[in-house]
Amino acid sequence: VTAIPTSSPVPWRPADATRLVLVDIVGGSAVVVGWLGTAQTSALSRQLTWVTVAVVGLVIAGTGNALWLLAGRRNVGLRLRAALDEHVTGPAAVPVPGVVAHPAARALVAVPRGSRYHRPACVLARGKEHQPATAKRHLANGLRPCEACRPEVDE
């Protein structure tokens, strides 16, 4: 139930990008104006006013940038959660009858007719028949590591 279409190449709406650019222009301009203001007077009390303008500009830009990152993080999380919620299964993977993993084999499994290999606890392998083998063997069979459980990464 992500707010951004999955066809979008980035996790933001065009309006988010417009807002970010505007906020950074306003914030950066305030810093420049503050700098010019301080440079045109030698009275410290007046300079402090311009320093305040620059600091406010920095805060505006920082807030806008933080909101931009939070929106992106949120949209990535929503899409991931929606995808996993749709396909989560229950019990652990069950071995294919008659197929016994070699004791030296690392516990990585492949679902029959699938194109990826998984960790046994992966949501994409749980509850399904699987063929255990080493990563090397799976790769030799033309399979690629699952993007969800990332079995190629050591824990």
Next chain:
Amino acid sequence: VGVSAFVLRQWDRVASWVAVALGALVLLIGYIGVSGTPYVFEQVPYVVSGGLGGLFLLGLGAVMWISADLRDEWRKLDSLEEALREAAVVAPEDRDVP
């Protein structure tokens, strides 16, 4: 060709490094300016331009870098959704297992 293709594909990361380098340079210029005068009223403009301006550019660079990471993560989800769809096609009956 390789460099231009990389810049086109990773323009946000390249821009991020440019912003960070500029920010560091502006901070250095601000430091040199502040240390070059004993008068506070002459130091304040350097603090604003060099200090706050440098922080602004460093922040901008960091945001662009993290944005590039989020964009990559978003694209990675395409592969993940494809894997999920494939898993559902391979064993659709298993989805009903509690």
